[in-house]
Amino acid sequence: MKRQQGVGLVESKTIKSVFTKFEQDKRIELKTPYANQYAGAGPQTLVDGQIGSNEYRGTEWQGFNGQDVEMLIELNQAKEINAVTVSSLKELRSWIFPPKGMEVSYSVDGVNYKSLGKVNFKLTDRDETAKRLELQLDVAPTTVKYLKIKVLNYGACPDWHLGAGNPTWIFLDEIVIK
């Protein structure tokens, strides 16, 4: 599988259920509300270590309709990071499109933010197979405590889609900071 340096949307590996203890090392404050019917497991769903299956109705996924998804992540402790990964679902039959990109900024004091970078993704296929995709921003080692992440909505359903012109969904299950 090819992956470009610094930017990539890679198909995730199949995750089997393993009973390892997950230590929550961060908390999230969503600035964009999720749809009530796709609330996942509640407010901390995206940082709880639980990865979604290909079934969007599960409790692992949160759904956001027709808008960018903005969030604030606070790490328990400031640390040096190398990558920010946002995991999303592609399920075109259900009008769930992968994000067209994301923008990330960071802060140590929670007041002054600088851009960490952005990643773009272009949808190049119409494959209707449900698939979990990871949008990753690789960065030079940077010490952060807070991250503002904006996950960009694909936009209206394209001309070739059954829902042409209508808003698309973003479904997210986990944010990983490495």
Ligand SMILES: [Ca+2]
């Ligand atoms: Ca999760």
